[in-house]
Amino acid sequence: MTDDRSDTSLPSGLYIVATPIGNLGDITLRAVDVLKRCDVVACEDTRVTGKLLKHLGVSKPLIRYDDHSEGRSRDKLLQHMREEAVVLVSDAGTPLISDPGYRLVRDAREEGLPVTTLPGACAAIAGLTLSGLPNDRFLFAGFVPSKEKARADFLQSLSDIDATLILYETGPRLAKTLGFLAEHWPGREVAVARELTKLHEECRSGSANELREHYEASPPRGEIVLLIGPPIEESVDxxxxxxxxxxxxxxxxxxxxxxxxxxxxxxxxxxxxxxxxxxxxx
Missing domain, CATH: 1.10.10 (Arc Repressor Mutant, subunit A)
Structure with a gap:
């Protein structure tokens, strides 16, 4: 006997749904089921989410919810949640991870509305699993600031943390960040994970200087997961x-x-x- 509930409605509330970070095959069966049965989808970019829904054969009302529309959209979404099932997605990966959404979740919980999470793809975790760096303790610190002083202050604030650091960086700024690491943390192993789950997925590891030289010669595109191994405590003769x-x-x-x-x-x-x-x- 099969359990086909695609034609039945979902209980009202908020559903946090992870979407693929590259390979569309990485969406979960549960996520597809909820997207088919929900009433409204809140998303960062309606064009991006629209393409995913079209691929899945799903048509739903889309409400934009990002850093620019967050305040005015939140009340509207909360109103929907009182009577309908609202799905929250990001452009790629798990919502709220360096994406807007935590205020929506907080407000829904404070109002006593049901909140359900559907786990799935996450670039930070995918990069960690590929890197070969210690994973018993890690810290995700989000995007590296774009301005030079802010970048230096941000990285320096993380320097003494005894854990693998997971950061998001962009292709055009990667070499500058690696240059800082090469100068200030020359002994720490670094990994660069890019094109995750796609045809040309790559995870390159080595010293920050080695990686800086490589990516200066071959500038990468897109968003990147940058991983930095824990500090080296003892000198070795x-x-x-x-x-x-x-x-x-x-x-x-x-x-x-x-x-x-x-x-x-x-x-x-x-x-x-x-x-x-x-x-x-x-």
Whole structure:
């Protein structure tokens, strides 16, 4: 027996629905069901959400809800929620993650209206899983400021946090942010995740300087997840580095051993690779 509820209405309230961040196949079955059965969809850009709904074969009234229309739209959406099922989506990924919406959720909860969340794609988490950086503790800090001083102050405020940092950055500004990291945090491993879930998905890791050189030569487009490994607490001398390399070389290729020791020590991966080749030659 199948459970087909697409023709039945949803209880009134707010439904927070995650949408794909690139690959349309990443929308959940539950999200499709709720989009089909809801009464109204609140979204950042009606054109973007309209394309998704068309792909799903769904037609619903769309109400714009973003940083510019948030105040005047919120009362309208709350009024709908009292009698109807309202879905909140962002242009891509999980709503409220560096997107407007928390005030709407707060006001709905304060009024006693039902609020339901439907989890799904999130660029920050997708980037973390690809990066290979420690994931037992992480901090998502949103978008890096665009102006130079604000960017420096923002990054410096995060410098002592003992966790992997997850940031959002844009392609045109990426090299400048990596330049700051190369100057101020040269020992920390960095990863750049882009085109997530798409055909040309990429996650490139290394030192900030290595990545800066790469992306200066090949400027990326679009929004990017920038990940920064935790601070390196202890300095490692040459003998310790050789010992760690020798241990890693017992089971790994030189490039893999160098990458592993770089993650553990914060030392330059290229220098470690050259030393690993020397040790392997001996």
């Amino acid at each position: 040459e003998a310790d580095a050789d010992r760690l390399l020798a241990e890693a070389l017992e089971t790994q290729k030189a490039s893999q051993a160098a990458a592993e020791v770089a993650r553990k020590t914060g030392l330059d991966r290229k220098a470690l690779y050259a030393r690993a080749m020397e040790l392997r030659g001996k």
